[in-house]
Amino acid sequence: MTSENTAGQSKQVALGVTGGIAAYKTVEILRELQKNGCRVRVCMTPRACEFIQPLTFRAISGEHVVVDDYSPDNPDPIAHITFSQTVDLLIVAPATANTIAKFASGIADDFLTSTYLASTAPVVVAPAMNTTMWLHPATARNLKRLRDDGVTIIEPEEGIMACGTTGPGRLADPQLIVRAALEILENGKQTRPSDLFGERVLITAGATREEIDPVRFLSNRSSGRMGFALAEAAQSRGAEVTLVAGATTAEVPANVRVLRATTAEEMRARVLEEISNSTIFIGAAAVADYRPITRLAEKIKKSDGHFTLTLEPTPDILAEVSRTRHEGLLVIGFAAETIDVVRHAREKLKRKNLDCVVANDVTSDGAGFDVETNIITIIKPDDAAPVTLPVMSKLDAAHRILNEIKDLRATRDGALKEGQSIARA
Numbered sequence: 001m002t003s004e005n006t007a008g009q010s011k012q013v014a015l016g017v018t019g020g021i022a023a024y025k026t027v028e029i030l031r032e033l034q035k036n037g038c039r040v041r042v043c044m045t046p047r048a049c050e051f052i053q054p055l056t057f058r059a060i061s062g063e064h065v066v067v068d069d070y071s072p073d074n075p076d077p078i079a080h081i082t083f084s085q086t087v088d089l090l091i092v093a094p095a096t097a098n099t100i101a102k103f104a105s106g107i108a109d110d111f112l113t114s115t116y117l118a119s120t121a122p123v124v125v126a127p128a129m130n131t132t133m134w135l136h137p138a139t140a141r142n143l144k145r146l147r148d149d150g151v152t153i154i155e156p157e158e159g160i161m162a163c164g165t166t167g168p169g170r171l172a173d174p175q176l177i178v179r180a181a182l183e184i185l186e187n188g189k190q191t192r193p194s195d196l197f198g199e200r201v202l203i204t205a206g207a208t209r210e211e212i213d214p215v216r217f218l219s220n221r222s223s224g225r226m227g228f229a230l231a232e233a234a235q236s237r238g239a240e241v242t243l244v245a246g247a248t249t250a251e252v253p254a255n256v257r258v259l260r261a262t263t264a265e266e267m268r269a270r271v272l273e274e275i276s277n278s279t280i281f282i283g284a285a286a287v288a289d290y291r292p293i294t295r296l297a298e299k300i301k302k303s304d305g306h307f308t309l310t311l312e313p314t315p316d317i318l319a320e321v322s323r324t325r326h327e328g329l330l331v332i333g334f335a336a337e338t339i340d341v342v343r344h345a346r347e348k349l350k351r352k353n354l355d356c357v358v359a360n361d362v363t364s365d366g367a368g369f370d371v372e373t374n375i376i377t378i379i380k381p382d383d384a385a386p387v388t389l390p391v392m393s394k395l396d397a398a399h400r401i402l403n404e405i406k407d408l409r410a411t412r413d414g415a416l417k418e419g420q421s422i423a424r425a
């Protein structure tokens with residue numbers, strides 16, 4: 001396959017290398033791009049040169065490698081402008097937390113960051129860093145900003161890190177980075193389409209609190225992040241979104257209508273008020289399954305011996321929405337599990353008659369409550385193979401869930417039209 005631009009010339013790719021141990025893997029990216037007919041020019045941050053010599057890239061690319069555009073050996077006096085404006089794609093691999101932070105805030109204090117600012121070409125960023133740096137809220141915030149600015153992020157892999165620890169942060173497989181790059185070169189940057197325009201999405205999020213007495217309650221560790229990410233993602237794709245949120249610690253997405261509910265009963269009431277005006281319901285809340293039979297008006301006093309609290313089940317909001325659904329409503333549930341994830345999730349899908357279940361093992365690292373990332377499996381009816389996704393940000397996971405919901409909608413609409421034409425025939 002040869003990558004050519006509209007003028008029939010080979011695609012011009014800028015490959016930015018920053019100071020991480022994975023810099024040696026960029027050689028494979030360069031070679032693969034060349035094999036696919038791209039002309040690749042490399043630029044490096046000064047720190048990247050501590051890990052790999054510019055000469056390596058110069059020898060393989062056959063091009064001058066820019067590190068410092070003020071350097072006297074630089075053939076072009078305004079290289080960051082000429083370079084940035086003559087490329088079809090900028091790839092940064094590995095991208096350190098520092099470079100990501102600079103991109104996010106528009107700092108242009110070296111050749112690579114100036115190129116990023118001066119270019120209108122699509123950008124692919126493949127982060128690689130220590131797990132703690134990757135999971136730091138500042139990095140998550142900066143990556144979110146880059147995504148909002150239209151940058152494609154190739155999530156790092158989980159595995160043994162150079163520092164001996166295990167976790168997410170390893171540079172994604174170079175082949176995967178090249179595949180993503182070639183796809184963008186072939187089809188152009190996929191900006192998020194307004195493919196959910198016309199849908200009205202009702203989402204529950206966060207934890208419910210079931211009161212025991214005026215100062216105590218039963219609850220769980222849900223932060224609301226997954227539901228909020230779904231709301232943000234659906235909103236960005238043109239849907240009208242309403243959130244019914246219980247107790248949450250995550251930041252509420254902008255421009256989304258939020259209704260608050262404390263108990264499962266209140267959440268049920270809010271949902272039932274809104275459901276007739278919705279086309280998609282997603283139950284992402286961690287609703288308490290039980291509540292105390294009575295809420296005591298006075299604070300329970302400590303006494304000697306055991307204390308027994310009698311609980312009763314709360315209403316199952318998801319099951320009720322599914323049971324009483326109006327035509328066209330898609331109903332999606334979550335299944336937080338600790339063992340036999342897919343089997344239990346399938347069982348929930350059947351029992352609650354859902355269109356789709358998003359399952360996760362809440363005990364695995366990088367998944368579940370109160371973390372920025374998730375590892376999900378999407379399960380649809382009809383014994384279709386489950387879609388198991390690697391660890392990714394909750395926002396990326398949200399988009400993958402919405403892609404599946406969009407497919408479900410297309411299948412349902414297709415079946416509806418087919419049914420109508422059979423009825424007419």
Ligand code: CTP
Binds near residue numbers: 315
């Ligand atoms: N759910 C709900 N109302 C409840 C309990 C759960 O709407 N009272 C929804 C959750 O929002 C989630 C799904 O049901 O979408 C699954 O919740 P989960 O607690 O995992 O399943 P349960 O059906 O409660 O079964 P179990 O706790 O036994 O796994």
